[in-house]
Amino acid sequence: MSRAFVKETADVEDLPDRPISDLPNDVTAEGLDRIEQALAAAEANQAAAQSAGDSAALASARRDLRYWSARRATAKVAPEPADNSVVRLGHTVTIVREDDRRQTFRIVGEDEADPAHGTISHAAPLARALFGKAIGDVVAIAGGEAEILEIR
Incomplete structure (x- = not known):
């Protein structure tokens, strides 16, 4: 690995983390799919930014990757409501x-x-x-x- 590459990535300063709610990360099945899509997009953006040597884009992609990784790790899919007698998540x-x-x-x-x-x-x-x-x-x-x- 060249010295320039080491210096370039070392100079990338991470952006502050996006705030994450203290509430349980209850999601619908569609919500979990969206989180997984956002996580995949963040991974792709990180790879593209690394390839392009774009430190600002890399910092942004890393922040998004940390956020969506945390959201995926804590996501709890709520079951589809079995009946419509009372209001629940997903209704x-x-x-x-x-x-x-x-x-x-x-x-x-x-x-x-x-x-x-x-x-x-x-x-x-x-x-x-x-x-x-x-x-x-x-x-x-x-x-x-x-x-x-x-x-x-």
């Missing part, structure tokens, strides 16, 4: 708020949540308020109330 829930706004979303793991696309994290206050509740139950959310209309 799609429709609520109606006091102002008659209807909202439908799926409760998923933290890394797969994307509210703009209809998914919220199991750690979100709304999801936490809904867990264990049934159709017709009213929950207090965001300074108001909402009734559960559908669980699927």
Whole structure:
């Protein structure tokens, strides 16, 4: 190995780790697939950055690799809900708020949540308020109330 290669990789300063939630890393089966895809992408990005000698890209890829490796190691796949009697991780829930706004979303793991696309994290206050509740139950959310209309 040449001295230049040793110096180049030694000069790569790792970026600070991405924050990792203290909550259990409960995920849906789709969420686990996404984590595994992100881990594979981070591995590929690291290899590409090493080949290109791009120290900034290498530092970023290493940070992502540490994050996704940790998330994969702690992921616990929640079983698909067997019934729709009460809200659980993986359910799609429709609520109606006091102002008659209807909202439908799926409760998923933290890394797969994307509210703009209809998914919220199991750690979100709304999801936490809904867990264990049934159709017709009213929950207090965001300074108001909402009734559960559908669980699927």
